[in-house]
Amino acid sequence: MPDPAPSSPPVPPLIRLTDFGFSYRGAETPALESVDLTLWPGDAVAVLGRQGAGTSTLARAVAGLLGEHGRSTGARELRGGAVLGALPCATPGAGGGHGQSGVGMLGDDPEAQLTGLTRTVREEAALPGRLLGLPLHQCLHRADSSLQALGIAALAERALATLSGGERQLTALAGLLSLRPRVLVLDQPSQALDAGARRRLARSLREFRDAGGAVLLTGHQHDDLTAACDEALFLDQGRPCMAGPGELEQHGVWDARRAPVPRDESQPATPGRVQTALLSVRKLSVQRETTRVLDHIELDLRAGEVTALLGANGSGKSTLLSALAGLLPAEHGVRITGPGGVELAEEPAHRRAGHLAWVGQDPGDQLSASTVWAELLRAVPLGTGGRRLRREDRARAQSQRVLEVEKAMRAAGLSAQAEEHPYDLVPAQRKDCVIASALLLKPAVLLLDEPTLGRDAAGMHRLSSLVRGFTTAGGAVLVATHDQRWAAEISDHQLVLRSGRLQPDT
Numbered sequence: 001m002p003d004p005a006p007s008s009p010p011v012p013p014l015i016r017l018t019d020f021g022f023s024y025r026g027a028e029t030p031a032l033e034s035v036d037l038t039l040w041p042g043d044a045v046a047v048l049g050r051q052g053a054g055t056s057t058l059a060r061a062v063a064g065l066l067g068e069h070g071r072s073t074g075a076r077e078l079r080g081g082a083v084l085g086a087l088p089c090a091t092p093g094a095g096g097g098h099g100q101s102g103v104g105m106l107g108d109d110p111e112a113q114l115t116g117l118t119r120t121v122r123e124e125a126a127l128p129g130r131l132l133g134l135p136l137h138q139c140l141h142r143a144d145s146s147l148q149a150l151g152i153a154a155l156a157e158r159a160l161a162t163l164s165g166g167e168r169q170l171t172a173l174a175g176l177l178s179l180r181p182r183v184l185v186l187d188q189p190s191q192a193l194d195a196g197a198r199r200r201l202a203r204s205l206r207e208f209r210d211a212g213g214a215v216l217l218t219g220h221q222h223d224d225l226t227a228a229c230d231e232a233l234f235l236d237q238g239r240p241c242m243a244g245p246g247e248l249e250q251h252g253v254w255d256a257r258r259a260p261v262p263r264d265e266s267q268p269a270t271p272g273r274v275q276t277a278l279l280s281v282r283k284l285s286v287q288r289e290t291t292r293v294l295d296h297i298e299l300d301l302r303a304g305e306v307t308a309l310l311g312a313n314g315s316g317k318s319t320l321l322s323a324l325a326g327l328l329p330a331e332h333g334v335r336i337t338g339p340g341g342v343e344l345a346e347e348p349a350h351r352r353a354g355h356l357a358w359v360g361q362d363p364g365d366q367l368s369a370s371t372v373w374a375e376l377l378r379a380v381p382l383g384t385g386g387r388r389l390r391r392e393d394r395a396r397a398q399s400q401r402v403l404e405v406e407k408a409m410r411a412a413g414l415s416a417q418a419e420e421h422p423y424d425l426v427p428a429q430r431k432d433c434v435i436a437s438a439l440l441l442k443p444a445v446l447l448l449d450e451p452t453l454g455r456d457a458a459g460m461h462r463l464s465s466l467v468r469g470f471t472t473a474g475g476a477v478l479v480a481t482h483d484q485r486w487a488a489e490i491s492d493h494q495l496v497l498r499s500g501r502l503q504p505d506t
């Protein structure tokens, strides 16, 4: 933000980076260069860029979480005049941290935002204050008002293990707000949130700013929260660059607020698009704890078509996908008829997997090999004869598998990451790895749970081509998402899950 006019009272900035740069240890090129950023009380600044542009590094720099990971240049000043060249590491958390500097940060990895040290939502929201040594009653009071502000007070006594993805994200945000830092750094905070939750978060951030705090939002997507900032800064290969409002996608940023790009209806119908139902679901009801989350769901997925599954946080989208995959017990009476009329309702998950491939919300749950290459290789079926093949046939089958893995890595944009550990990938690439594994199983139906999280424009386009490639080959896709633009662009049908029932989106 520009310095205030001379008539303004001389309030010092809360934080200022001047000609700031940072290089990770062992890296050949700096992750950040020549960054100037000043946050005054009341400011909200969005820093956007494509994946790898340095936005998360900048978030960690502002939060003071980079110190031991490399070398910084330039200056970082905190209110009070401390000028720090190399930054001290503020209490690092799994996905976020809170330093004594009064800067609180929520990281971009939805799988790593809860501490694992508490049992209930209220305990988790109160924990950051307790770690700072605040009295218990004060921590609980702050936790309750943060939960209230974010609209999840009703979840206070819920066990963390029973939360939906969006509910987890809101719980992590509540913990951070309860710290009452002077600067809030949020890396992709809207991911996994429905429109109502985004609005409540925007309101909470407005109140936080009105009380003298400053907000830094970073990420790869432009949405309602980044639009509410006073200023947007773009990073390109670690350097600040200028961009006009119409140039977001040129800078690799996905514009979730843009009107959906209409389909090219002059294109001939995809060859796989015939009216064959690859999956028919009847009377699917699922109870979780005391709530009937799904109530007599009826659904048909047809060859060549994408069905988008919309609905508020906690409405049951993941529950539906998991139940179809056989990972949750359904109530008696359900019929799940797969390709060729095969009845799947009584089949265990591993037998359904050849027909219905499931990509869950947390990709980490589905990754177990030590490299991307090994992860994908193990997904390719051994083929007819399997381990009983003769040696030369086995060698031929093995080279065929290798070719399939290479093709899958290219399609998922993971060729350069073949030897990396899947956990070293950014969350969107981790998801790509699980999607590529799922496609290698050659299923008829692909079940995708929130595949758009954390993606830049290129990641979104790559996802669209994976999905279109699958339906063009005759597959059917059911995809849960909160991204309404992408849903409108990719899908043939949109269904909304409300009160346990599926309704067409109107």
Ligand SMILES: Nc1ncnc2c1ncn2[C@@H]1O[C@H](COP(=O)(O)OP(=O)(O)OP(=O)(O)O)[C@@H](O)[C@H]1O
Pocket (backbone or CB within 6 Å): 161, 162, 163, 164, 165, 166, 167, 192, 288, 289, 293, 311, 312, 313, 314, 315, 316, 317, 318, 319, 320, 361
């Ligand atoms: N393991 C569990 N035990 C009990 N209840 C659960 C469990 N997992 C989820 N729930 C509850 O079931 C309901 C549906 O959750 P689900 O994860 O299916 O919602 P969702 O629509 O996918 O939400 P989101 O958009 O936030 O990911 C929510 O109220 C959630 O809190």
